[in-house]
Amino acid sequence: MAFQDIITIESPQFYIDFAFKAAKKRTDLMRSKKLTGDKLNIIRQIYLIKIETVESKLVGKLDQILQSFPRLDDLDDFYKELVKVTMDYPEVKKSLGGVNWAITKIKSFSRGYKAKIKQCQHYTKTVEYQKQYFGRISSVIKQIKDELHLLEDARKVLKHFPTIKTSLPTVAIVGFPNIGKTTLLYKLTGSKPEIDSYAFTTKSINTAYLIKDKKKIQFMDTPGTLNRFNKMNNIEKQAYLALEFLTHHIIYVFDLTEPFPLKEQIALYKSLLSHKIPITIYLSKVDLLKKDKVDEFSKKFSVTTDIKELKSVILKKLKL
Numbered sequence: 001m002a003f004q005d006i007i008t009i010e011s012p013q014f015y016i017d018f019a020f021k022a023a024k025k026r027t028d029l030m031r032s033k034k035l036t037g038d039k040l041n042i043i044r045q046i047y048l049i050k051i052e053t054v055e056s057k058l059v060g061k062l063d064q065i066l067q068s069f070p071r072l073d074d075l076d077d078f079y080k081e082l083v084k085v086t087m088d089y090p091e092v093k094k095s096l097g098g099v100n101w102a103i104t105k106i107k108s109f110s111r112g113y114k115a116k117i118k119q120c121q122h123y124t125k126t127v128e129y130q131k132q133y134f135g136r137i138s139s140v141i142k143q144i145k146d147e148l149h150l151l152e153d154a155r156k157v158l159k160h161f162p163t164i165k166t167s168l169p170t171v172a173i174v175g176f177p178n179i180g181k182t183t184l185l186y187k188l189t190g191s192k193p194e195i196d197s198y199a200f201t202t203k204s205i206n207t208a209y210l211i212k213d214k215k216k217i218q219f220m221d222t223p224g225t226l227n228r229f230n231k232m233n234n235i236e237k238q239a240y241l242a243l244e245f246l247t248h249h250i251i252y253v254f255d256l257t258e259p260f261p262l263k264e265q266i267a268l269y270k271s272l273l274s275h276k277i278p279i280t281i282y283l284s285k286v287d288l289l290k291k292d293k294v295d296e297f298s299k300k301f302s303v304t305t306d307i308k309e310l311k312s313v314i315l316k317k318l319k320l
Contacts, residue, residue, distance in 0.1 A: 002163070003070065003158040003159055003161045003163075004159050004163075005068060006068045006069055006070075006155045006159065007064055007065060007068045007155075008152070008155070009065055009148050009151050009152040009155060010148070010152075011145070011148065012141045012142045012145050012148060015061050015062070015141055016137075016138050016141050018057060018061065019053070019054045019057035019058045019061075019137075020054065020134070022053050022054075022057045023049070023050040023051075023053040023054050023057075024050075026049055026050075026053050027046050027049055027050055027053075030045070030046060030049060031046070039123060040121070040122075040123050040126065043123060043126055043127070044117055044118065044120075044126060047117050047126065047129070047130045048114055048117060048118070050130065051110050051113055051114055051117075051130075051133060052110070052114075054110070054133075054134075054137060055106055055107065055110035058106050058137070058141065059103050059106055059107065062099050062102055062103050063103060065096075065099055065151065066096060066099055066100060066103075069096060069151070069155075070158075072089065072092065072093055072096075073093075076166040076245075077245050078164070078241055078242060078244075078245035078246050079161070079166075081241050081244075081245065082161060082237070082238060082241050083158075085234075085237050085241070086157050086234050086237065087153075087154050087157055091150060092150065092151070092154050094147075095144075095146075095147035095148075095150045095151050095154075096147075096151070098144045098147035099144060099147060099148070099151070101144070102140050102141065102143070102144050105140045106137060106140060109133060109136050109137060109140070110133075110137075113129055113130075113132070113133040116129050117129050117130070157234070160234070160235075161238070162205040162207065162238055162242070163207070164205065164207060164218070164220070164242060164246060165207075165218055166245075166246055168209075168216055168217065168218040169215075169216075169217050169218065169248050169249075169318045169320065170217075170219075170220060170242075170246045170247050170248055170249075171217060171218070171219050171220070171247070171248065171249045171250070171251060171314055171318075172219075172220045172222050172239075172242065172243050172246075172247040172249075172250050172251070173185055173219060173220065173221050173222060173250075173251045173253060174222050174243070174250050174251065174252050174253070174268075174272065175252055175253035175254065175255070175265070175268070176255070176259070176260040176264070176265055176268065177223070177260075178259050179253050179254075179255035179259060179260070179265075179284055179285075180253055180255060180284030180285055181221050181222070181253050183284070184221075184251070184253060184282060184284065184307075185206060185208050185219055185221045186208075187307045188208075188210060188219055188307065188310070188311060189208035189209060189210050189219055190208075191206075191208030191209075205220050205221065205222055205223065205235075205238055205239055205242060206220070206221035207219065207220050207221075208221075210311070212315060212320055213320070215320050217314070217315075217318065217320065220239075220242055220246075220247070222239035222242065222243065223235050223236060223239055243275060243277070244275070247275075247277055248277070248278075248318060249277065249278050249279075249280065249314060249317050249318060250272060250275075250277050250278065250279045250280070251279075251280050251281075251282050251314070252269050252272060252279050252280070252281050252282070253282050253283075253284050254269070254281060254282070254283050254284070254297070254301075254303070255283075255284050255285055256283065256285070256289055256293060256294070256297060257285050257288050257289070269281070280304060280310065280313050280314065280317070281302060281303045281304065282303065282304050282305070282310055283297065283298075283303045283304070283305045
């Protein structure tokens, strides 16, 4: 789902001005030509074009909002849950319904006032109908002010959602920040994301792909520690839900140089066991460690330090 493609949602006045200016421009062009008929017939032609233009521009803009927004009920479970934990899901749906309501009202008013103007036999009444139409259309757009504001706020959240292929076999690389997860992602896939030297710098889930015999495996470098959902920021919640709904295998990364205490790393590892997802342990930065320390740790945990071996294990576990 390309959440980044959702269009920017403007204020009611922006849409009103846009439509009315377009109508004025079109009718000014008409007036520059020689219109035939009596005064009433000419004003009818001009007003009908104005209504047609306003309707077209407003419906077009509002429909763009609806078309660019994802259909929330049709989202994959991962994205549906992500919407629910990062914004007011019912209110977003209600606001989209409000935009749809406005489209219906604009079409209804336009149809009604075009009929009135076509049938009207009085110049003054025709002018009055045109003023009524503009007033009612402006009122409709202003009535969805709150809905437009809420949808723009939702768009700003949605644009930061990760682009994850929910149908692929997926491996999550998990562990504390700054312990070599992003480096491991690069070694496994050849993808070279930006690597920073301090904690919690990952601003989203990094994804990269390994292709084996024309089959693609998705790897995710997950930010945060994934062990305190109620205290997680939105980016950490993304990672947690990706683990919960998309992950087929976990690579848990230990770092014995201990940028984070080993006791905490072990506690996080044990908490992941509750997910019932197969886990392979990878030991990072072994070039900085003494062999006896690696051997001692390996007696307690079955670990992998070789990238080729790690790839082989993952492919075997995923039956690829």
